[in-house]
Amino acid sequence: MKVLIIAQHSEGVLDATTLNVVRAALAISEDISLLVAGCECREVAEDARYLEGVTNVILADHPCYESLSAENLSSLVAEMVPPYSHILAPANTFGKNVMPRLGALLDVQPLTDVLHIEGTDVFLRPIYAGNLIARIQSNDNVKAMTVRTSAFPPVTRRTEACTLEVVDKAFDLQLSRRTKIEIGRSDRPDLGTARVVVSGGRAVGSSENFKLLYSLADKLNGSVGASRAAVDAGFVPYDLQIGQSGRVVAPELYIAVGISGAIQHIAGMKDSKVVVAINKDADAPIFDIADYGLVADLFDVLPELEAQLC
C-alpha cells in the first residue's frame, strides 16, 4: 500500500488540515508521500518534510499550479498515480473540488468525507446529513477519498526531515483563471481547529449583536461560527456557516446561541465534545443533543456569561 496526499496550502503556509489527513493515511500504510503543487512553494514542501508519518515529499513548482485549479492539479496527479494505491485530500472546498475530477480521470469512484478507516478497502462515511453512517467497500484499484479532518487527530512535527523529490511536469490546461481572492483575516483561531466555537443563529439579530459572540469567543480563546439563517441574513460572512452545506467542526466546546438545531446544522457540529445550547424555547431540537441546556434569552445570558468568566 502506498498513499499519496494532495496538500493544501496558501501564501507559503501548509494548511493545518494536512496534519489530520496524514493521520488518516497512517491507518492505511506507513508509506506516505505528500504532494505540494503550487507556484514558488518550496518553503511549504520543506516544512512538510518534518511531518510525522510522511516518508516522501513531492514538489511540483510551476506557475500553472498557482491557483491550485482542479483542472491542472487533477491532470498532474492522474499522471503520477501508479504506484499509489490510495489518494487522500481533506474533505473541504479544496479537496471536494479536485478529488472527483481526479476520480473521473482515473475512472475510479471516490469516497467523500471518510470519517473512519477500517482497513485498506473498507471505510465509514456519513450520509443523509450525518443522520446515517455508511460502511463502504471500495473495489477500485486506486482508492481516492477526501477525509473528514475533524475525525482524525493531527500528527506532530519531528526533527528529522524526510526525502524531497522534485517533479518537473506542467499541466497548463488554461481552462480556468482565478482573478480575485478574498480571504477573511482574523487573529482568532481557525474555525476548523479552534478548541472552542461560539455559534450564533437567526436570533442574534444583527452583525452588531454578533459582537457579543465575538467577545465571548475571545474570552475563551475560541472562534465564531453561525447557522445558515444567520449567514443568509448577512450578520456574518458565509464561510462561518456550520452544517451539512458548510464547515464541519468538532471542538472541545461548542456553544450554540439562538440556534434551533435543524438537522442540517447539527450535521456540522454533533461530534463536538461538549455542546452547550442557549435558547428561549425549551422545546428547540438543539436541546436534544446538548450536554448543557440553558432556557433563557441570549441577550441576558451572553453579558452575564462573559462577566462571570473571569
Added chain:
Amino acid sequence: MKILVPVKRVIDYNVKARPKDDGSDVDLSLAKMGLNPFCEIAIEAALRIKDENDQCEVIAVSVGEKQAQEQIRTALAMGADRGILVEADSPLEPLAVAKCLKIIADRECPDLLIFGKQGIDNDNNQTGQMVAALCGYPQGTFCSAIDIVGDVVAITREVDGGSEVWELPLPAVLTADLRLNEPRYASLPNIMKAKKKPLEVMALGDLGVDTRPRQALLGVSLPSERKPGIKVDSVADLIEKLKNEAKVIL
C-alpha cells in the same frame, strides 16, 4: 445559449432518514421524496440567465427511476423548456451518472451545465466535477454568483475562509451553492403548462455505458447518539458544570 441542468430525486430535506431493520441500506420505503434543494438552486440559476436572454433553452435531465419524472416536471413547472430522463432501475454511483450525463452533453452540446453542489442523500459532492473531467470542460464549484459576459462565465466561489472569483471559458460546468439564489415557486398555471412540455425518456441500456458499481454498501447504521444532557438553571450553574464536570474551561 443552451443550459443543461442535471436534477436528482432525493428524500425531502425535512425527513430524517432511517436505516432498514436489517441495517443493509437506507429505508426509503415511506419517505417523502422531492427535488434535491441544490438542484432547485441550479434550475433557478439557469432560469435567471434565460430571463435575461431570449435565445436560451433550459433542459432538465435526470438519471434515475421512473418516478424521477416528477422532479423533472417540477423543473419544467419552474420554467425549464424540456426534460430528459435516463431511466435506471437502481440508483447509480456518481461516476456512472456522470458517464450518462456526458453522453447527453455530447448530444445536446450545451454552453453551460449547472449542477447542484451536492445531493442531500449521499452528500457526495462529485457528479459535476466528474462530468467536467469527462467532457474536458472547466469547472466552477461552490458558486454563489454567476455572471456571463460573452463566451466567458465569471463566478464567485465560496471557499473555506473566504471567496474567490474565477473566469471560465464556455462551455463550462458549474455547481450551485446555497446562496446562489432563492428558487422561485412554480405557479399553478405553470404547473399545468409543464404537463405539456416535452419529456424524453431514454433507457439506461441504450446509452451503452458501463454502470457497474465500484463500491459495495456493507451496511448503514445510526451514528453514536450523544448522551442525553441536562438543563441548567443559571449562568453560574452552567459555568460551574463546564469547569468541574465537563472540565472544558478553566
